[in-house]
Amino acid sequence: MRTATLVICTVALFATGATVQAAVPIVTNVVASQQVSSKLVDIYYDVFDDDGDTLKIRVEISDNGGNLYSVPAFSFTGDIGEGITTGANKYILWDAGADWDGEYSDQMRVKVIAVDAQGLPGLEWGNEIPPGGFLMGQDGGAEGSGPSRHVNIPWSYWFSKYEIRNDQYADFLNTALVAGEVWRDGTTSAKAFAGKYGGVSANDVLISIGDVRDVRWNVNNFEVVENRTNFPVRVTWYGAIAFAQHYGYDLPTEAEWEKAARGPDHDDEDEHQVYPWGDLIVNGNANYYSSGDPWTSAGGSSRGSRNTTPVGYYDGNQTPFGPDMANAYGLYDLVGNVREWTRTVWGYSIESYQQQESLAAPNNSLTGTYRYGVARGGSWFSGYTSSGSANSKHLKIYERLQQGRDDDAGYSSYRDMGFRVIRRDTP
Numbered sequence: 001m002r003t004a005t006l007v008i009c010t011v012a013l014f015a016t017g018a019t020v021q022a023a024v025p026i027v028t029n030v031v032a033s034q035q036v037s038s039k040l041v042d043i044y045y046d047v048f049d050d051d052g053d054t055l056k057i058r059v060e061i062s063d064n065g066g067n068l069y070s071v072p073a074f075s076f077t078g079d080i081g082e083g084i085t086t087g088a089n090k091y092i093l094w095d096a097g098a099d100w101d102g103e104y105s106d107q108m109r110v111k112v113i114a115v116d117a118q119g120l121p122g123l124e125w126g127n128e129i130p131p132g133g134f135l136m137g138q139d140g141g142a143e144g145s146g147p148s149r150h151v152n153i154p155w156s157y158w159f160s161k162y163e164i165r166n167d168q169y170a171d172f173l174n175t176a177l178v179a180g181e182v183w184r185d186g187t188t189s190a191k192a193f194a195g196k197y198g199g200v201s202a203n204d205v206l207i208s209i210g211d212v213r214d215v216r217w218n219v220n221n222f223e224v225v226e227n228r229t230n231f232p233v234r235v236t237w238y239g240a241i242a243f244a245q246h247y248g249y250d251l252p253t254e255a256e257w258e259k260a261a262r263g264p265d266h267d268d269e270d271e272h273q274v275y276p277w278g279d280l281i282v283n284g285n286a287n288y289y290s291s292g293d294p295w296t297s298a299g300g301s302s303r304g305s306r307n308t309t310p311v312g313y314y315d316g317n318q319t320p321f322g323p324d325m326a327n328a329y330g331l332y333d334l335v336g337n338v339r340e341w342t343r344t345v346w347g348y349s350i351e352s353y354q355q356q357e358s359l360a361a362p363n364n365s366l367t368g369t370y371r372y373g374v375a376r377g378g379s380w381f382s383g384y385t386s387s388g389s390a391n392s393k394h395l396k397i398y399e400r401l402q403q404g405r406d407d408d409a410g411y412s413s414y415r416d417m418g419f420r421v422i423r424r425d426t427p
Contacts, residue, residue, distance in 0.1 A: 024049070024050075025048070025055055025086075026047065027113070028045070028046045028047075029045060030045040030110060030112050031045075032044075032094075032110045039098075040095055040096065041093070041094040042093060043078075043093070043094060044089060044090065044091055044092075045090050045092075045112045046087070046089065047087070047090055048086045049114075051116070053086075053116040053118060054085055055084045055085075055116050056084070056117065056178070057081065057114055057115075058081075058113050058174060058175050058177075059073065059094070059178075060111040060221065061073040061108070061109070061220075062107075062111070063105035063108055064105070069111055070219060071099075072099045072219045072220040073096075074099055075094065075096075075098040075099050076092055076094055076095075078090075078091045078093050080178065082179035082180060084114075115175050117246065118247075119247055120168065120247045120249075123168075124161040125160060126160070126161045126330040126331040128158060129256075129329055131152075131153055131154050131155050131156055132152065133150055134151060134153075134259045135148055135150055135267065135268050135272070136150070136151045136258055136353060137398055138272065139269050139271075139272050147349065147350040147351050148350060148351075149353045149355065151259075151354070151356075152356050153256060154356065155426045157425065158424075159421075160420040160422075161330055161332060162232075162333065162420070163232035163233075163337065163340065164232065164233055164243065164418065164421065165229065165230055165231065165232060165233060166215055166229055166230075166231055167224050167229040167230070169207070169233040169235065169243060170222040170224050172246055172247070173206075173215070176242070177190075177221075180193060181197070181242070181246065184209075187209060187216070187217050188208065188210060190207050190209060191204060191205055192204045192206060197242045198245060198366040199238075199366035200238045200241060200242055205239070206235060209222065213234075214231060214233060215233065230310040230311060231308045232337055232338045233418060234308075234415055234418055235414065235417065235418065235419070236405060236414050237341050237403070237417075238405060240417075241366070244419075244422075249421035249423055250423075251341055251422065252343065253342055253343055253344050253357060253359070254376065254400070255344075255353065256342075257376050258376065258397060260327075260329055260334070261327065261331075261376070262397060263329060264328055272397075274396050274397065275395070275396065276328075276334050276335060281335075281395065283322065284318060284320050284321055284322015285314070286325065286333070286337070286395070287308065287309040287313070287333075287336040288336045288378060288379070288380060289381055289382055291336070293320075307381065307415075308337055309337055309380070311332065314332060314333065333377075334377055334397075335377055335378050335397070336378055336380065336382065337379060337418070338379050338380070338416050338417060338418030339378060339379045339418065340375060340377045340417075340419050341418075341419040343359075343373075344364055345364070345365075345374070346403075347363070348362075372402050374402070374403070375394075375400075375403040375417060376397075376399075377395075378395035378399070379416035380416060381415075403417060
């Protein structure tokens with residue numbers, strides 16, 4: 001087996017904070033060469049980060065000039081995985097004979113990827129949601145009477161503009177796998193190692209994988225199935241919180257989610273709207289059961305993965321035609337497509353919700369083991385009546401869903417569960 005000298009890509013990341021960007025980890029001077037009379041490959045690289053963060057490093061190998069990085073490559077030692085310090089002349093040894101014996105290409109390429117847990121590259125954000133109070137729940141306005149609670153959120157925060165996509169999640173899994181945060185249970189699921197993420201225990205299922213899912217295992221890495229790159233990923237609560245923490249983000253609390261969904265002009269008494277855009281819903285507003293969207297299969301699909309729509313699809317170009325559905329904070333798909341996980345635990349009523357939002361409050365704490373979480377926003381499977389006035393499947397902003405966090409019921413229990421991440425300007 002022979003290899004050629006190889007080249008590389010870098011990954012740029014940005015901050016989770018409100019206004020200050022974190023330094024970008026930069027990978028340079030990647031050189032890879034095969035040792036004489038052996039099947040071992042030496043990989044040298046430089047990596048720097050002005051913040052001095054320790055990094056997570058992974059390597060991918062291509063045998064076709066970088067078109068696909070699909071060479072099976074697992075047998076690495078050296079400066080790879082988590083806890084890698086910055087510096088020059090970092091070294092990784094690849095035992096290519098163990099992974100790729102008998103193969104040859106003169107089009108080899110090596111990709112060294114550095115992640116500093118300070119942000120996800122390319123993630124788009126909505127507008128700032130300023131600190132202040134709002135009325136959570138119903139209030140006797142347009143949506144009718146019901147429980148409500150005035151809640152103050154004492155910090156600014158930002159939501160990811162779109163729900164997290166399949167390609168973003170596959171990239172997380174690949175980095176987390178090398179960093180020893182997750183492990184693959186055959187071709188059925190990705191699971192967590194102990195002590196890696198708050199609120200996640202050893203062997204908790206993060207995501208089901210396989211050809212009938214949106215993400216699968218292919219030889220040496222996780223990849224997106226067919227053309228499902230730009231669709232929202234479907235995961236357990238554990239899978240959502242693990243992704244968020246891996247990049248230095250979080251899941252929103254239930255109060256944070258509702259305030260963001262309502263927008264600045266409809267979050268107080270007598271101002272509430274049923275949906276982020278108003279009190280009625282039509283086909284062009286969102287992806288819900290029988291909305292007529294061509295991507296959906298009303299009532300379900302034999303593959304279980306053909307019911308969501310691409311993130312940002314409701315930008316005015318959807319079929320059937322509709323307006324741009326970004327809400328007042330610039331956020332898409334707050335209603336429909338996939339339900340969204342929060343970090344809030346089920347079992348607390350709106351009336352008992354704390355009036356001063358706190359991440360340490362019992363309903364928001366990540367300590368202990370809880371089986372049920374709160375989900376918001378409805379999904380492609382959410383019901384709807386032609387009058388727009390009745391909906392038992394949680395499309396309305398104030399509707400809450402008790403959702404199992406674990407995988408006891410199998411993939412069907414979270415086939416319409418996704419998430420978006422939050423970053424906060426907390427004191």
